[in-house]
Amino acid sequence: MSQAGDYAAVKKDIAALLHQPEYDDGSAGPVLVRLAWHSAGTYDAETDTGGSNGAGMRYEAEGGDPANAGLQHARVFLEPVKRAHPWITYSDLWTLAGCVAIQEMGGPEIPWAPGRTDFVDDSKLPPRGRLPDAAQGADHVRHIFYRMGFNDQEIVALSGAHNLGRCHADRSGFSGAWVQNPTRFSNTYFRLLLAVDWKHKQLPSGIRQFMYIDEDLGEELMMLPTDIALRDDAKFKVWVQRYAEDRDVFFEDFTKVFAKLMELGLKRDESGSVLNTDNVKGGYISAPKKGDVAGKPEKSNEEADPLKEQNKKFSARL
Numbered sequence: 001m002s003q004a005g006d007y008a009a010v011k012k013d014i015a016a017l018l019h020q021p022e023y024d025d026g027s028a029g030p031v032l033v034r035l036a037w038h039s040a041g042t043y044d045a046e047t048d049t050g051g052s053n054g055a056g057m058r059y060e061a062e063g064g065d066p067a068n069a070g071l072q073h074a075r076v077f078l079e080p081v082k083r084a085h086p087w088i089t090y091s092d093l094w095t096l097a098g099c100v101a102i103q104e105m106g107g108p109e110i111p112w113a114p115g116r117t118d119f120v121d122d123s124k125l126p127p128r129g130r131l132p133d134a135a136q137g138a139d140h141v142r143h144i145f146y147r148m149g150f151n152d153q154e155i156v157a158l159s160g161a162h163n164l165g166r167c168h169a170d171r172s173g174f175s176g177a178w179v180q181n182p183t184r185f186s187n188t189y190f191r192l193l194l195a196v197d198w199k200h201k202q203l204p205s206g207i208r209q210f211m212y213i214d215e216d217l218g219e220e221l222m223m224l225p226t227d228i229a230l231r232d233d234a235k236f237k238v239w240v241q242r243y244a245e246d247r248d249v250f251f252e253d254f255t256k257v258f259a260k261l262m263e264l265g266l267k268r269d270e271s272g273s274v275l276n277t278d279n280v281k282g283g284y285i286s287a288p289k290k291g292d293v294a295g296k297p298e299k300s301n302e303e304a305d306p307l308k309e310q311n312k313k314f315s316a317r318l
Contacts, residue, residue, distance in 0.1 A: 004087040007096065007114060013081045014100045020077070027183040028077045029101035030165025035074035036098020036262065037161065038067070039091065042126040043264035045149040050126035051265015052116055053276055055090035058287065059122035067131040070171035079289065089286045091116035095262045105164065107185030108255040112262060115274035118287035124278070134167075134174060134224040135207070138233040141226055148264060150257070156230055156239035157253040158261065163189040167222065173207045176222035180214060187251075190244035193231050198223050 002009040020028045039057060042050030056062035057071060078097055082090065092114045099110040119125070132144045145155045165182050167174035179188040198210035201222075210223040230236040243250035267275040278285075 002085050002087075005114075006085070007088075010081060010085050010088055010093070010096060011100050013084055014078075014097050015104050017077055017081065018101060018104055023073070024166060025177070025183050027105070028074070029105045029183055031070065031074040032077065032097045032101040033161060033164055034098075035071050035078075036095050036101075038071060038131060039094045040261050040264045041132075041148065042130045043148045044126065044130065045147060048265070049124075050130060052095050052262055053091055053265050053274070053278065054117070054119040054124060055094060055287065056119060056122070056125045057094075058090060058118070059125060061122050062125045062128075065128045065131070067128070067133075070168060082289065086288075087286055088114075089116055089118045089284065091118055099258070099262065102164075102185055102258070105183055105185045108251045110255055110262070111259045113268070113272055115268070115272065115279065115284070116266065117274070117276075117279045117282060117285045119278065120282070120285065120287070132226060134172060134226045136226060136229075138229040138236065141229055141236075148261075150260075152235050153239050153253065154257045154260070156236055156243065157250065157257045159227070159230060160187065160189055160243060160250055160254050161258075162224075162227065163187070167209075167224070169203065169205065173203070173205055174209050174222065174224060175203060176209075176211070176220060178221060178223065178227070180217060180219060180221070187243050187247040189227075190240050190250065192221065193223065193227060193240055194244050196221075198228060 014032075018027055018029045018032075020026065024030070035057075039055065040052035042056070042062070044050055057068060057075065062068065063072070074097075075094075078093055081097075082088070082093060095116065096112055096114075099112045103109050130144070130147070133140060141155060142152075145158075150158065162178045163182070163184075163186050166177035169175040179186070179192060181188070192212075196212045198212055200208060201211040202208050209225070210228055212221050213219070214221060230240050243253070265276070269275055
């Protein structure tokens with residue numbers, strides 16, 4: 001076990017677990033980035049609720065949100081790191097893991113500071129419905145991200161995370177990767193968004209997305225309706241073009257906005273200490289692993305058991 005506060009040791013162990021040959025495109029990196037983003041993306045600036053403090057996905061009310069489907073895999077991947085460093089909070093671990101994964105996949109180094117605490121119960125969890133609905137358009141995107149305190153430029157920069165990973169029909173309902181190399185951070189997402197003639201495609205479920213077949217690779221790529229909205233909205237498109245043209249500018253702006261995302265809901269003093277009530281009154285609470293019986297007992301057969309079965313092949317190797 002490492003000494004409390006040895007974040008370098010935690011980073012090293014996170015980097016070591018990213019290679020997962022049996023998972024998606026061989027990397028846990030993209031799903032760790034999604035975990036970090038969803039753990040913070042519940043923030044509401046007007047009410048100052050939600051955000052990266054608390055690690056609310058440990059509870060069914062947030063972890064069972066359909067918008068968080070599939071993130072149980074990310075949490076399972078990180079359990080060995082939590083066991084090796086039990087002093088770190090889940091909320092710090094999840095956000096740090098996203099930052100480490102971005103850098104390990106060729107992206108920029110994201111400034112990150114510790115101090116988040118883990119909620120002791122689910123009484124302060126934000127309501128469901130605060131995360132984006134990828135089937136919607138520009139108005140919805142603005143509504144979701146303006147609520148968090150982001151502007152149009154920041155929204156587009158943050159959307160560049162779609163350079164990583166893929167969608168799964170059994171999670172979001174959408175299916176496929178955005179780019180040819182979904183485990184390498186780049187500005188390819190923006191270049192493809194502008195350069196390709198994206199066609200409507202209806203999945204067997206009835207969900208509509210956009211597709212393009214890369215004939216050189218024989219691979220089908222996809223875009224979500226919210227992605228196409230960035231291209232078609234005049235104010236968003238200015239930034240799509242800017243990032244498609246200049247990778248360095250995109251990396252610089254993404255660094256700033258992802259660091260801002262990881263800090264949503266936190267208040268710090270001049271020394272960097274977190275001043276949120278739970279942190280001040282409760283201290284740095286590193287929650288223990290919850291029971292092995294997933295979800296609410298009375299609903300275990302309904303929702304949690306299927307997820308538990310999905311995780312067996314991953315947890316057996318960790």
